[in-house]
Amino acid sequence: MDRQLKIGERIAQKSILQGGMGIGISLGNLAGAVAKCGGVGMISAAQIGFREPDFDENTEEANVRAMHQEYEKARQTAPKGVIGFNIMVAMRHYERYVREAVQAGADLIVSGAGLPMDLPALTENAKTALAPIVSSERSARLILKYWDRKYHRLPDLLVIEGPLAGGHLGFSAEQLIEYMQEKKKNFDEEVKRILDTVKEFAEKAQKYIPVALAGGIGSREQADHAFHLGVDAIQVATRFVTTEECDADIRYKRTYLQAQEKDIVITKSPVGMPGRAILNPFLKKIQNGEQIRPEKCHGCLKHCKPAEIPYCITDALIHAAKGEVDEALLFCGAEAWEAQKIQTVEEVVRELLGEE
Template sequence: MYQPLKIGELTAKLPIIQGGMGVGISLSSLAGAVAAKGGIGVISTAQIGFTEEDYDKNPLEANLRMIGEHIKRARKIAGSGILGVNIMVATKNYELYVKEAVKNGIDIIISGAGLPLELPSLVKGTKTKLIPIISSLKGARVLLKLWDRKENTAPDAVLIEGPKAGGHLGFTLDELENHEEQAYQKEIEEIVNLTKEYGDKYGKDIPVITAGGIQDKKDMESYFSLGVRGIQVATKFVTTEECDAHPRYKDAYIACKKEDIVIVKSPVGMPGRAIKNEFIERTFLGKIPIKRCHGCIKTCDPKDTPYCITDALVNAARGNLENALIFCGANAYLENRIRRVEEVLGDYFD
C-alpha cells in the first residue's frame, strides 16, 4: 500500500515525481498532465528557451522567459496539482533560473548535477520547497551538514538518483559497471536514517524519494520497505501522448533494444546513459566542431569540449536524431508503445 507524499504543506495524492528531462522532453504538457492526475509534474529548465526565435542570440533571456511561460501553461493543465522545476547546479547563471522559477510561483525546485549548496539562500522567505538530488550517502552527509551549518535549515525532501537512472549520472563508470543492488539498498536505508536525524533537529518530516529503473508497483514497494516514501519516474513518461518530446524521439525508445543502451562520456564531465546511434559513433572518432556557445554549463570550455551538449540535446528534442544525444534510463527498451500518462501511473497505483 502507498500513502500520499507530503512535502511540507504540499500533499501529492500519488507518491510519484515525474523526472525532469531536458532539453525539451519534460515541459508544460507532460508536467501538467502528471500533476493533474495526482503526481508531481516537473519541468526541466535546461535550455528551455530553445524554441524561441531569439534563442541563438540571447539564450539566457529566452530561457528565463520560457521558465515563466511553461509554468503558466502547466498550471492551466494541472489545476490544483503540484508542479516543480528541475534546475541543474551546473547551469550557468543558476541563481537567475532559481529566482525566475520562484518569481513565477513554482511549488518545488529539484536540483542536482552538483550539490545545490547555495539553494536555500536563493529561496529564503518564499514558499518554494527544496529537493536536492544526491547519489550516495557521502553526498547526503555533505549536503545536509552544510545546509545545517551555513543555512540553518534542512531540505524538504531528499531525492536519491540511482545507477539505473537516465541522463547524467552521479557515479563513476566503475560504480555503474560494478553496481551491487544489496549494497545500494543498505545505503538507501542509511540515507533514510540520516535525513531523520536532521528532520528531528528541525522539527520537520523529510521524506526520501528514490529514482532509477523503478519499473512497476513491485519495484516501488521494495523501495518503500527500505523507508523510502516516494519514487521518481522519467523514462516511462517519454512514450506518452502528453510528453513534450518529438515523435521521433519517442519512436527511438520504442525501437531500441537492451544492447542499444550505453554509457557515454558527456561534456558536462559526468557519465550519461543514452541510446546508441550515429551521433554517438561519431563522438568516438574525434571532436565535433561547435558553431556557437549557448552558455549552458559552468564547466564547459568550447575549445576543449568534444561536442556541444546543448546542440546534441536540442537536436534530440527537435527530432533530428542523426545528430542527437538521446538520453534514457536503463529500462527504456521495455517501453514498446505510446500510452497516456494515466496508463503509466496505473503501472504503480491501483
C-alpha cells in the same frame, strides 16, 4: 496504494515525482499531465528556451521567458496540482533560474548535477519547497549538515538518484559498471544508509523529511521494492518519455520503443560527466573519436570549454527533442529498452502505483 506526499505547503495525492528531463523532454505539457493525475510534475529548466526565436542571440532571456510560459501551461492543465522545476547546479545563470522559478510560482525546486549547497540563500522567505538530489550517504550528510548549520533549515524533500537513472549521473563510470553487474543490491544498502542519515537530522530538528528514490523504476514491482526500502515516494522519468503527453517529438519516443538492451550504453558528456544514452549514429561517431565542433556556444554549463569539447551537448539534446534522432544525444534510463508502447500519463501512474 494509498500514499500522499507532503511537499512544503502542498500535498500531492500520489507518491510519484516525474523526473526533470532536458532539453525539452519534460516541459509544461508533461508536467501538467502528471500534476493533474495527482503526482508531482517537473519542468526541466535546462535550455528551456530552445524554441524561442532569439535563443541563439539571447539565450538567458529566452530561457527565462520560456520558464514562465511552460509553468503557466502546466498550471492551466493542473490548477491545483503540485508543479516544480528541475534546475541543475551545473547550469550557467543557475542563481537567476532559481529565482525565476520562485517568481513563476513553483511549488518545488529539485536540484542536482552538483550539490545545491547555497540553494536556501536563493529562495529566502519563499514558499517554494527545496529538494536536493544526492547519490550517496556522504553527499546527503554533507548537504544536510551544511544547510542546518548555515541556513538553519533542512530540505523539504530529498531525492536519491541511483545508478540506473538516465542522463548525467552522480557516479564514476567504474561505479556504474559495478552497480549494473550487481543490479540494485549494492545500492539498496546505500539507500538505507541515506535514510538513516535523513532520520538523524530530521529527528534532531523535530520535523519529517520525505525521501524519493529515482533510477530504474519502471514497473509496479520496482516501485514496490523502492517503498519496501522505506522511501516515501518514487521519482520516475524514463517511463514518462513514451507517453502521449511527453513534450518530446514522436521520433524521440520511438527510439525508446525500438531500443534493445544492448543499445543502452554509458557515455561521457562533453564536460566529463558519465551519462546513460541510446547508442545511435551520433554516439557511434563520438565513440570513434569524431569531433563535431559547435558553431556557437549557448552558455549552458558552467565548466564547459567550447574549444576543447568533442560536441555541444545543447545542440545534441535539442536535436533529440526535435526528433532529429540520428544527430542527437538520446539520454535514457537503464530500463528504456523495456518500453513497448505509447501510453497516457494516467496509465503509467496507475501501473506504477498499482491502482485499478
